[in-house]
Amino acid sequence: MPGDNLLEIENLRISFATAAGVAKVLDGVNVAVRPGEIMGLVGESGCGKTTLANAILGITARNALHQSGTISFHGEDLLAMPGRRMQDEIRGRRITFIPQDPIGSFNPLFPIGTQAMEVMKWKSPRRARREGRGAVGLFGRYPRRRRAADATAVAQMLRAVQMPVSGGVLRKLPHEFSGGQRQRLMIALALLPQPQLVIADEPTSALDVTIQAQILKLLKRLAKSSGVAVLFTTHDLGTAYEICDRVTVMYAGQEVETAPVDTFFRRPRHPYTVRLLESLPRRGRELSEIGGEIPQLTRPPVGCRFHPRCARASDACRNARPAIAQLDGAHRVRCYHPFDEVAS
């Protein structure tokens, strides 16, 4: 259903110049996120999830050689948007970001209260355009009334992420918090600008499993209650199962399957998805592996990039990438030989 999507990435291709040659990191990726939904982007290392997230935010690395395709956000192409508008309106404001490792995202010298208010100064939903950017973009005005309203919002949000809001907390430095608490803070900072889309890049990979459960619970609850859409990248299928409404699987820069979460896990159709789910260790089941290795992106296989490791590969697979096949309901696969309905 075109036009329904909040974010629509169409045929995105990005290549980078590296010492070893040109790495074709994204090869015509199509991903869509609907308003208010949690879309999981599942893939192993090298699949391009981080490059995709960076492209949406407009912070693709400078050595990107080639970039084509469109990223539509509310109908507008983000790739064609001028840098200033991206910075003022989109980045950190209508699309925010939760990184994987919160330690590096905080300035170690300033208390978190100061850092939160700094975010609010520039990205608060109450900020008016006429406030301007100040000299060199550094010294904008911060009207007192808005500052008070923002401070209240910060306190409310900290309570919502279950951080203690006693007086001392805002004066503490980032290293005085635990990993789980820092991630809660990042969630708070990502939600304070009242964005429409939050990109969460493996937000729980660095956390212990009990803390991960708490964070996932929190993220799911807050996203649903505020109606924010989330693009949740992960390599862990379990966390994708936990909070996503729909899941897209990527392999080596190509998206291969998209489906609602239950269908995805119960009846996967793409051979890569099937093998991936099978390789999860389970008691009583023989350990299975997917033979071969992830391809070098400087010399990727032609056509479907999974074909060298796929038992079902045929000549068609080796020649051209399969088109998007719309299966029943919202299930989409890009494969010439998908598994049948009654698979695995």
Add this chain to the structure above:
Amino acid sequence: MSLAPILRADGLSRHFPVRNAFGWRTGTVRALDGVSFEVFAGEALGIVGESGCGKSTLGKTLVGIHAPAGGRVLFEGTDITGQPASARRGLAAKLQYCYQDPGHSLDPRWTVRRSLMEPLIVHTALTAGEREARIDQIMSQVGLPPTHLDLYPHELSGGQQRRVGLARILMLNPRLVILDEPTSGLDVSVQSSVLKLLRQLQSAFSLTYLFVSHDLTVVRAMCDRIAVMYLGRIVELAATEALFATAKHPYTQSLLAAIPEIGGRRVSDTFALEGDPPDPARPPSGCRFRTRCPRAAAVCAETDPLLRPIAPAQSVACLRV
């Protein structure tokens, strides 16, 4: 499994001083606090816990990288407590430690061949020819072609580096290998091939594994018994299936409840454990878990529970069981 344990830890302790900005000692972190357990020949014992529980410290203390503050380590009946690996000579060969990424345990300026030679040169009196023969044998058993011997680690893929690291440990024909987070940070597909390789090596070399990991699903697939650690103590020790079916300690139960189960209930809807682990330099009095325990009572603040057996193959450190 024979009756005498191949490895035994008795009240093992290891403390780290906590220093402030001036270097003065302001407290002690009891990374290991009275840890006792046994490992039997041929089995795979899993040590699980979250960050700060002491499982990595345990592995390093057993093998002599850290010196313990108290307690004993007995390997094949011999007391090896506190001896650094270089002083162990013959015994060091039999107890080996494998790092999280075995590829990183190789000197980047040495060829694979030289790295593999080193344990033989240091520990054995084999001739050059015998060393070469052993290297070839082990290389084929880890599935690497002999052409890789003259390459440098950075010229190999991550998986191949890992195999070389494992090969180096196997050069001395160890009896017990401590694996420290062997699948941490790996992609799912790579993880399964690593586990498969470890299984193969276990049967090919008749190894005993001490499998340290934070990932319970991996430990469940690989281990016969599991010890759960929390803040420097073992809180539960049981056969794998018994642990998953009838975990008795509240922390173990929370841990199991936190693991996502594809196709099953959603953890993010049901999970109940709140808060963060306490500061390891200032653990709560009595039972360390009581500040987060759903079953805590007054007695839990007074007495520190010891690990005691409650069933033939299950021990728990809890007063409320």
Add this chain to the structure above:
Amino acid sequence: MKALPDMIGRMLRDPSAALGMLIVVLLIAVALLAPLLATHPDAVWNMNPRHRLLPPSEQYYFGTDRMGADIYSRILFGARITLTIASVAVGTALLIGVPIGLVSGWRSNWLGELLMRVSDIFLAVPQIVLAIAIAQTLGPSIENVILALSITYWPWFTRLVHAEVRSLKNEVFIEAASALGVPTWRIVLLHILPNVMSPIIVRASIGMGFTILTASALGFLGLGAPPPAPEWGRMISESREFLPEAWWSALAPGLAIFLVVMGFNLLGDGLRDILDPRIRRARR
């Protein structure tokens, strides 16, 4: 290192490093071939007062000095002195400083601390003042210059090695070697030392430039080899009273010193760029 030709190739691709390498190679060639390249080899040491202070010409490329000696030939022979002083001083400093650095870096106990404090003391001594003191007591000579320079330069190597060893000690592969039962002496000599060679080489190269500059200053002050040795610093000093008319007698040695020091600095920078990042990147 197996990739020596590869390294040289990379150096040549970087213009400043290539220039540095060229200058150093030229210096060594000149020093070795001085007797062949000099136009007036005998005029280096002998006096020829009738030809004093002649400007540069076809016969005397850089002119003559106050004793009538050909400056060009003196420069060529002076290269030998310069190279000798610099390489022996830096070499000695290296031989003293590196082992001390290894010991103090590996053992962070009282011994390590003591060694570092001792090196701090030597670091606090100003080279020129020490050289003057030595020259006063033992007389001016090249050997005394080398002594003064090496005594004051070794702490630089010690600090460098100490810092590198400290950080390497925490590397996984060093800890793994320990866990494997490799004895300490083997770890330090076969694992740690090769891994700190790169910074040592870089520091040695830059140290050559630094030492040449200081040696020239000492020569200028009259502390080096006694006349008529064609030491560059001394040549500048001797030309002072005839400036600015006989400008060539100061310019030539001055340029020589400048070029050579710059050459070693460029070489050192080039080495740093190719040695360390390549290996660091390769480690992953």
